[in-house]
Amino acid sequence: MKAATTGLDRRRERSARTQSDIIDAWVSVVEFGDLSPTGGQVAHQAGIGLRTVFEHFGSMRYLATSAVSREFGRFTSDTVGPVSVQASLKRRVGMLVATRAVLYEDLTMVRRAAEVAELDDVIGTFEAACALAATDLFAAELPGCGTRSGDAAREAVAVVSSWAHWNQLRYRRRQSVAVATAITVSALAAIVG
DSSP, rough: OOHHHHHHHHHHHHHHHHHHHHHEEEEHHTTOOOOOOOOOHHHHHHHHHHHHHHEEEEEEHHHEEEEEEHHHHHTTTSSSSOTTSSSSHHHHHHHHHHHHHHHHHHHHHHHHHHHHHOOOOHHHHHHHHHHHHHHHHHTTOOTTTTTTTHHHHHHHHHTSSSHHHHHHHIIIIIOOHHHHHHHHHHHHHHHOO
């Protein structure tokens, strides 16, 4: 009985490794610029057969959802970084923006692929976590929730600290990381300061 359990465990471990390798391959293809990878591209990148991709994920949409969820999940706990709400306002603003700059630079291609795949639920969950982390960091400076000015200030913090704002500065307005960071720091400081 022990040998059967060990064999089953090894198969599960191998299956989990293969799934992880497939997700890694999907992310790699996306990071090289193809925002809608095909099964063939993923299989080639992973060094496996196309059939194996579909045996593990069933569809490219499910693979994209799994990959984006994993990538967003890796960073969700780092959406604020090691900043205490007791730190000075200037430090909290600076650390939040610096942490988000790294986060958004790392996730940009995956985030764009999520839009192409129309993974609105996964994007929404990630954006909500980022917004909550940012507004919680500045809770002491923001007026009360439920008031018109309080809700507007919270929304402004959420928007200015969002990937959409970062993407607008970096890729639409073609600002460097340093300039985008400075603009975002100024905007956040104006809202909460």
